Amino acid sequence: MNTPAPPLARQLRDATRDAHRDLDHHPALQCLLATTLTREAYVASLLALYPAHAALEHRVCREIARLGLSLQVPRRLPHLADDIETLGLAPEASASDPGHPPGSLATLAGELYVLEGSRLGGRVIAERLRRTLGPDVPHAFFSLDMAPGEWQRRLAELEALCPPGNQDAAVVGAREAFVRFRHQLDTRFRAIPTHPAPAVETGPAVDL
Numbered sequence: 001m002n003t004p005a006p007p008l009a010r011q012l013r014d015a016t017r018d019a020h021r022d023l024d025h026h027p028a029l030q031c032l033l034a035t036t037l038t039r040e041a042y043v044a045s046l047l048a049l050y051p052a053h054a055a056l057e058h059r060v061c062r063e064i065a066r067l068g069l070s071l072q073v074p075r076r077l078p079h080l081a082d083d084i085e086t087l088g089l090a091p092e093a094s095a096s097d098p099g100h101p102p103g104s105l106a107t108l109a110g111e112l113y114v115l116e117g118s119r120l121g122g123r124v125i126a127e128r129l130r131r132t133l134g135p136d137v138p139h140a141f142f143s144l145d146m147a148p149g150e151w152q153r154r155l156a157e158l159e160a161l162c163p164p165g166n167q168d169a170a171v172v173g174a175r176e177a178f179v180r181f182r183h184q185l186d187t188r189f190r191a192i193p194t195h196p197a198p199a200v201e202t203g204p205a206v207d208l
């Protein structure tokens with residue numbers, strides 16, 4: 001039987017449902033699920049994901065260190081860099097996040113929810129990639145799956161991390177993390193057409 005999600009987890013899910021839908025419909029991510037995906041379009045998507053994921057992962061890890069916590073968070077950025085490099089490109093160094101002030105335990109709980117939750121869609125994406133681009137396509141970033149019970153344990157950790165009465169601050173942390181992620185995709189994604197360009201009407205030939 002599934003354990004019911006802790007209250008903060010339910011609040012975070014409800015408060016960010018629209019933000020998630022918005023993000024997973026972003027062209028940079030939607031193209032990953034398209035049957036017409038090409039390797040070029042896949043690389044374009046990974047190149048946009050790199051700075052978005054880097055900013056979130058760095059921020060969460062920095063805050064964990066700053067607040068002296070012993071939370072363990074798997075680093076997925078090196079896998080993303082490896083995938084991009086195996087596909088023949090170099091990931092662009094992520095800009096640090098100088099303007100963003102330090103947060104609190106509650107905002108960290110919200111940000112960690114977004115970072116770790118983003119692993120949940122990976123299995124679906126990895127399966128699609130194997131089907132459209134073949135079993136050899138590098139997709140380590142999307143393949144760091146959650147072990148059984150891992151997400152439930154993470155949600156319990158978030159519940160314990162967020163001080164009582166600070167759930168709204170956790171929601172703000174999660175919402176802002178989604179907004180920043182989306183902003184990175186908006187600014188860094190260069191769409192590659194996945195369909196051949198339509199034939200251009202050239203009109204009758206003219207003798208020169």
Ligand code: HEM
Nearest residue numbers: 012013020023024029030113114116117118120121124181
């Ligand atoms: C095409 C891209 C994506 C797909 C297909 C996708 C798909 C999914 C799926 C299927 C789940 C639910 C898994 C389950 O309940 O077992 C999920 C959960 C989640 N995803 Fe995504 N996702 C995508 C991108 C992202 C991104 C980029 C982020 C954040 C940066 C994100 C954050 C989350 C979070 C926080 C949850 C947890 C929701 C909850 O509380 O249940 N996802 N995603």
